Amino acid sequence: MQILKSYRETRAVQYPEPVSIVIVKDKGSRYNPMSASWVTFTSIEPRMLVVSIGFERYTYELMQNQEEFVISIPSESMSAEVEFFGSNSGRDMDKLKELGTLTQPATVIDGVLLAEASVNYECRLTGTLKTGDHMIFAAEIVASHMHADLVPRLFMLGPKHFGGLGI
Ligand SMILES: Cc1cc2nc3c(=O)[nH]c(=O)nc-3n(C[C@H](O)[C@H](O)[C@H](O)COP(=O)(O)O)c2cc1C
Numbered sequence: 001m002q003i004l005k006s007y008r009e010t011r012a013v014q015y016p017e018p019v020s021i022v023i024v025k026d027k028g029s030r031y032n033p034m035s036a037s038w039v040t041f042t043s044i045e046p047r048m049l050v051v052s053i054g055f056e057r058y059t060y061e062l063m064q065n066q067e068e069f070v071i072s073i074p075s076e077s078m079s080a081e082v083e084f085f086g087s088n089s090g091r092d093m094d095k096l097k098e099l100g101t102l103t104q105p106a107t108v109i110d111g112v113l114l115a116e117a118s119v120n121y122e123c124r125l126t127g128t129l130k131t132g133d134h135m136i137f138a139a140e141i142v143a144s145h146m147h148a149d150l151v152p153r154l155f156m157l158g159p160k161h162f163g164g165l166g167i
Helices: 007-011 058-063 076-085 095-099
Strands: 020-025 031-036 039-043 048-054 068-073 103-105 112-114 119-131 134-146 155-158 161-163
Touching: 020 048, 020 058, 020 076, 020 112, 031 048, 031 058, 031 076, 031 095, 048 058, 048 068, 048 119, 058 134, 068 112, 076 095, 076 161, 112 119
Parallel strands: none
Antiparallel strands: 020 031, 020 068, 039 048, 048 134, 068 119, 103 112, 119 134, 155 161
């Protein structure tokens, strides 16, 4: 039986939820990571995904001048990164430098991969769609990487609560 509830209450019971990190280059040489839950795979051939980014984010501003970005799937040990990248703005600081997060160069695009992540995807923008107060950025995956030790991904287990699924 279904009971009528507010949207806020229905969202609160949808954990665990996957979380990702989108990394976009600024006009200089800095790469800005932003935590993003709203990332979805959308096509098999070509390989494509979308990420939904709020208009107020620095990352949205950067995307106005960028055709390329990385979607990183953080590993279980990266909850501090996800919290930090999701609660601070690249307008105010170099987030990667601030945490001393290990990176390695992307292989096809001008980007960086997060070295400790489970998976990293190099992406090229193909289109956008405005949805309310966020913009959806659709992209083709042009290179895929995974951690050499097959480390499991991180999930959001509840509000501000991150961890692995233990499987
Ligand atoms: C777990 C988590 C998931 C988030 N998911 C999204 C998302 O999908 N889209 C979005 O625009 N912001 C999302 N945010 C908020 C941004 O990460 C946050 O506003 C960040 O500080 C913006 O950074 P920037 O100004 O450097 O772009 C999320 C935050 C957290 C902690």
